[in-house]
Amino acid sequence: MSEVFDAVVVGAGPGGEVAVSRLAAGGLRTALVEKELIGGECGYYGCIPSKTLLRGPEAQAQAERVAGLSRPALDWPALRDYRDVMVRHHDDSRQVEEYRKNGVEVVKGSARFVGRDPWTLAVGDRVLAAEHVVLATGSQPVRPDIPGxxxxxxxxxxxxxxxxxxxxxxxxxxxxxxxxxxxxxxxxxxxxxxxxxxxxxxxxxxxxxxxxxxxxxxxxxxxxxxxxxxxxxxxxxxxxxxxxxxxxxxxxxxxxxxxxxGRRPGTAGLGLEDVGVPVDVRGALPVDDRCRAAPGLWAVGDVTGRPAFTHLAKYHARVAADTILGKRRVRNDAVHPRVVFTEPEIAAVGMTPAEAERAGIDAAEATVDLAAALARPWTFDTEPHGRLSLLADRERRVLVGAWAVAPMAGEFIHYAVLAIRAAVPIDVLLDDIAQFPTYSEGFLNALEQLEL
Structure with a gap:
């Protein structure tokens, strides 16, 4: 006999966690299905451990270039131990208990569709049925075909x-x-x-x-x-x-x-083909502008074939969950930040000049040497290096792209993210007052150099 829920979320990575938390808070009877660990790839094998590991060497290198400091020692066992703390020693029992305390039924195992109208899933010896199913099954690494x-x-x-x-x-x-x-x-x-x-x-x-x-x-x-x-x-x-x-x-x-x-969308084994739901040639599940793949079936994050970013999965989950709860949300994920956590960081958003040209945009670009233009790089680093570039649509007088290479670029790139997503007029941006001394001042320098 089926256990009936208002909504079942399959996959407990960041996207799945946002979706199930939002749905449960909205009063729906929810179940969360996860075949491995609550927290998913990002929490245990991706963003969290990688950025934790990168921070030690980053701070060590930065300290060498700070006036009055010398290169500190890096204790690998201590860094490794802290990484283990950050990934909870691959133990999600506390998370499972918290969800259960909040009324979410946590089901461990692999899910497979066995029916629709309502959507029905088999998980081990349990059968779950719901009006709404949210797929947040992530992706798997691609293994290249190299003999041996x-x-x-x-x-x-x-x-x-x-x-x-x-x-x-x-x-x-x-x-x-x-x-x-x-x-x-x-x-x-x-x-x-x-x-x-x-x-x-x-x-x-x-x-x-x-x-x-x-x-x-x-x-x-x-x-x-x-x-x-x-x-x-x-x-x-x-x-x-x-x-x-x-x-x-x-x-x-x-x-x-x-x-x-690269990575491949995680639809294998879900049995989507058995319930008449097609995937594309990559295995991705196409969705509409509400993150809906079929009536009552929703998908968020990597499984949709959109770029494999945790922040996109969380955004998709907000759109899908809010739509299920009766709120009007429209997916608009074309513009999102992209950060590589090197030292210094590499951050980008929106179009490149080549993409703007292909789109028929009459674009203007300005690139600023941050160390030559600003004070902040010199207060931060005795050997500063950094650049910031803006790309603007001359006709619309709005930004369409930006990138930066600098300390904390992953933080201040959000100035450009919001400006592009909201189509803030460049004349408004030019009237901004940036804190001195900060890297964010570089945006005003670049804006003033755009030949519009």
Missing amino acids: LDRVPVWTNREATSLREIPGRAALIGGGPVAVELGHFLARMGCEVTLLVRGERLLAREDPRLGEEAARLLSADGATVLTGRQARSARPSGSGGAVLELDDGRELTVDVVVLGT
Whole structure:
């Protein structure tokens, strides 16, 4: 016999947690289904552990460039132990108990659709039925088709963010944010790092100058970045590591191969095809502007095929949950921040100049050397480096893109995020009063240089 709920949320990552909390607070009888840990990939194997691990080497490097300070020691066991605290030692029992105290039925196991009208899910020996089902099943890492890769030590983001010891040599396959951040961390921890990038530059989805900045930072850390290169095959080395044969004939011997080759929407095994719900060629579940895939069926985050960002999943969850609760929300996720947590940070939002040109926008761009224009970089750092760039639509006189490379760029990029999302007129932005001395002053400098 089915257990009946108003709403069932499948997947307890950040998107699922936002959805179930909002629905329960709205008075709905809710169930939360999770096959692993409450908190999901981000909380245990992604954003939280990676940013925790990056903070130690970041502070160490920054301290060297602060007047009156010397380079502090980095205690790897202490950093590792704090990482374990931040991921709750992979124990979600407290979270399960909190949800149950708040009236949410937590069901551990893999869900599969077995009916619709109402939507019905089998989870182990339990059957759950609900008018509304929210899918927040995330994504899984893509494993490249390299002969022999299954015979050598390989890490995905899970193993890389759970590491106990720093490897001596690592090959990172990929050139996106995950590969850049992990390469940055490992190199700063003393690992000999080589990045194999199939394309011609790092961060291929961003302005080419950001790829150049990422390559400069990695090179300064001692990492080697090989663009336009792929591993053709892999075989075990005599020391328990891996030998990669590259497509130019060279061989690369490492202790571990780290994958940063993208992610695939997590729809496999849900049985969507059995209830007449199609997915696209990538396995993503298309949704409308309310995050609805079918009447009563909703999807949020990575599973929709939108960029795999935690903040997008949480936004989608707010849209879907509010719509279920009868509030009018429309998904508008074209403009969102994108941050790479290097040191300094790399942040972007909106269009690149190439994208604006393809869209037929008559665009103006201004790029500012923050150290040359502002006081704050010099009060922050004795060897400051940073740039900020703005892209504007001349006809509409609004910003359509921005990027920055600077300390805390992931914080102050939100000035541009809001300006672009709300289409704030440039004349209004030019009348802003920025706190002195801050990096945010760079926006006014760049705005004044736009040739509109």
